[in-house]
Amino acid sequence: MKRHTLSVLVENRAGVLSRVTGLFSRRGFNIESLAVGPSEMEGTSRITLVVCGDDREVEQVIKQLNKLIDVIKVSDLTEFERVERELALIKVAAEPGEPRAGVMQIATIFRAQVIDVGPKTVTLQVAGDPEKIDALEGLLRPSGIKELYRTGRIAVLRGQKTVRSEK
Amino acid sequence: MTTTGASVLIEGLLRQGTKTIFGYPGGVVLPIYDVLYDSPLEHILVRHEQAAAHAADGYARASGKVGVCLATSGPGACNLVTGIATAYMDSIPLVALTGQVPTGLLGNDAFQESDIHGITMPVTKHNYLVKRAADLPQVIAEAFYIAATGRPGPVLIDLPKDVSTGELPDDVVFPEAVSLRGYQPTIRGHPRQIEKAVDLMVQAGRPLIYAGGGVILSGADAELTALAERLGAPVTTTLMGLGGIRGDHPLNLGMLGMHGTAYANYAVTECDLLIAVGARFDDRVTGRIETFAPHAQVVHIDIDPAEIGKNKPVDVPIVGDVKHVLGQILQRLPGGPKTERWLERVNGWRATHPLVVPENGLLHPQGVVRALSEMLRGEGVVVSEVGQNQMWAAQHFCFKKPRSWITSGGLGTMGYGLPAAMGACYARPGEQVFLIAGDGSLQMNIQEFGTIAHNRIPVRVVVLNNGFLGMVRQWQELFFERRYSYTELPAVDFVGIAKAYGIDGVLVDDPAEVRPALEAARDQDGPFVVDVRIEREENVFPMVPAGAAINEMIGERR
C-alpha cells in the first residue's frame, strides 16, 4: 500500500465529481484528501486526490478515470518532485492569559496567522505542506481544538514541468 | 418559425440512421410520443421497459448499429436499468432515452422522479441530463458517437419534460462531426508493439489464439481467421466471441472456460504463446487466474487500455481496434506454419475428449441444439436466455458467421433472450431468428409474447423445458448435496400461454418429434413456440468448478 497523489483535469460539468469519486468508492478505495477548483484551461477543473492503494490497484483506477468522457487527463504525481500544499483553519480554546499565550507561541513557530479572536478562542490559519499542518494540529490538540477545517491538498510539479506536459 | 425539443430529438435520431426504437410511454414523455405519432421513425411498444432495453440491445448486436430505447421517468427509467447494465457488461452500443420531471422540479421528489442520471452512472459509458432544449442536437450527436466508437457501450440521455416541450428555432444545426478532448480512442496499434508481438509469434511452438467479443464488435472475423491460418494456431473463443471464426474450421476449438471444451482448456494450459484478441480474462474464462496459461507468454490486443493487465500480467500489450491491429500484424507476419506437432496434440485431445451428446433414446437438450444447428446450417440468428440452455447452445450450435449468436455474457441476465430476439428480428428482417430458452428465464419477460403477437414478430422460441432453474440446480447437485432449495419450477404449459396471446406452438416430448417441430417453427411466417420437455436433470459438462484451474474439469477424465 502506498499513498498516491493524483491530479485529474476534468471538464467543468455537472456530475463530474461524482463520476470521479464513484470510481474510487466502487473499488473500496478511501479517498484521504480531495480538492477541486478551476484550472488554467477555460471550462475545466482540476481535482487533486490522495489515495492509498497498491500500485496495480491504483493503476487500474487511473485507467478507469481515463475512460471517463469528462476526464481530460490523469497524472500520478507520486514519483515526481513536487510541492504539496494545504490550508487549514483551526479554532482553538484559548482563555486569556497563560493558555492564550501558549497557543500564540505555537502559532508563531508555525507561521500561522491569527484570523479571529473570541473571548475564549483564537482561530488560526496555516498553509503549508500537509505534514506541517499535521504537526501543528498535534501540538494544539492539548489546548483543545474546537473546530478544524482542512482544504485537502493540492500539488504542483517542481521546475518547468507541468502535468499537461508530463506524459 | 419554431420547433420543439421533442421534434429535434426525433429528427436527431433519424439523422443518426435510427429506423426502429423500442419504448413505453408515460407522463413526461408524452411530448415525445406526440411527435412519434406521425413520424417515419418506427416505434415498437413493448410490455415492460426492461424489454425495450434488451430489444434495443439485441437490435444492436444483430445489426452492428446503435440500438435505441425510450422510457418515461421514475419507474419507466428504473425498469431500463437491468437492460442498460447488460449492454454495458457486453460493450453494446445503445442510446437509452428517459423522460424526467421538469427542470424546475428536479430534486424535489416530484411525482415519478428518480435520479436516473445518478443511478446509471456506473452502468453507462456516459450519460447526460439535458437542461436546455438548445443542447439537444449536440447531445444526440455525442451520445451516438460515444456509444458506437472505441469500446462501445450504452449512453443514457435524461430529458426533463420542459426540454422536450422547449422551443427552438426550426433551423437548428446538427453537428456534422463530434470531437471530445477527453475521449480519443486509440485505433492503430503502436508499431513497436506490433513488432514485438510478431517476434513472439514467429518463435512460438505452441501458439493459441483466445478471441473474445471484441472480434465481433470490430468486425475482425476475417482477420482472425487469417491470423490463425498464417500461424497454424488453434483458436478458442469466449462465449462472446462465438462466430468470430467458423465453428467447423479445423483450427477452431470452440469455447474455453467454465463450460468450455476440454481440448480448448487443455490447449490453454499447455500453450507457450497466448494471443488474446478483444477478450478480457473474465473469471468464467480463466478459472483460477494463477493457473491460467501458466507456460505462455501473453500478447493482449484490446481497444480498452484498462482491460490490459487488469487480471493477468501481459508481455506484449497492444492498445487498438482489433481489426486494425490484426491487419497490422498480418502485414508483417511471414507465413509458414511450423506447428504440426502442436496441432496433432490438440487434435488428439479433440478426439479423446469430445463434447458428449447422450444417445439413449431420451430427450436430451444437446441433441435439440444439434438438430437446430443442422437445420439452420449457420444461417440466421440464434439468441439464448441464461443458464444451461445458454451453455448447451454455445457448445453444440455450429456458428458460422459473426453476429449470428446473441447472448447476455457479462451480466448473465435471465429474461434477456426473448426481447433481444425481438430486436434481432427488426435488425435482420427476412432471416430466421431462433431463441433457445430455459423455462425459468423465459418467464422473466414472458409478457413480451404480447409485443410479439401484436406485431407478428417472427421469433421462434425453443424452450429447453426442464422444470428447474437448471443451472442453479446443477450447482446444488454438484456442490450442495442435491439439496434443491427453491429451484424446482412447476410445469408450465408454454404452448397454452403462447396460444392465449395468439401465437402458435407445439409441445415436444419425444426425440423423434424434435426435428419436425423445429421445421414447423422455421416454416411459419410468424412467431412460434416449441416447448421441448427435456431430461430434467441433465447437466452441462465439462465444468470447471468455481476457483479451480481450467484443466481441472468435472465430467472429463484426464
Ligand SMILES: Cc1ncc(C[n+]2csc(CCOP(=O)(O)OP(=O)(O)O)c2C)c(N)n1
Ligand atoms: C435475473 C437473474 N436472476 C438470477 C440469475 C441466477 N441464475 C443463473 S442461471 C439460473 C437458472 C436459469 O434457469 P432456466 O432459465 O430455467 O434455464 P436452465 O438453466 O434450466 O436452462 C439462475 C436462477 C440470473 N442469471 N439472472
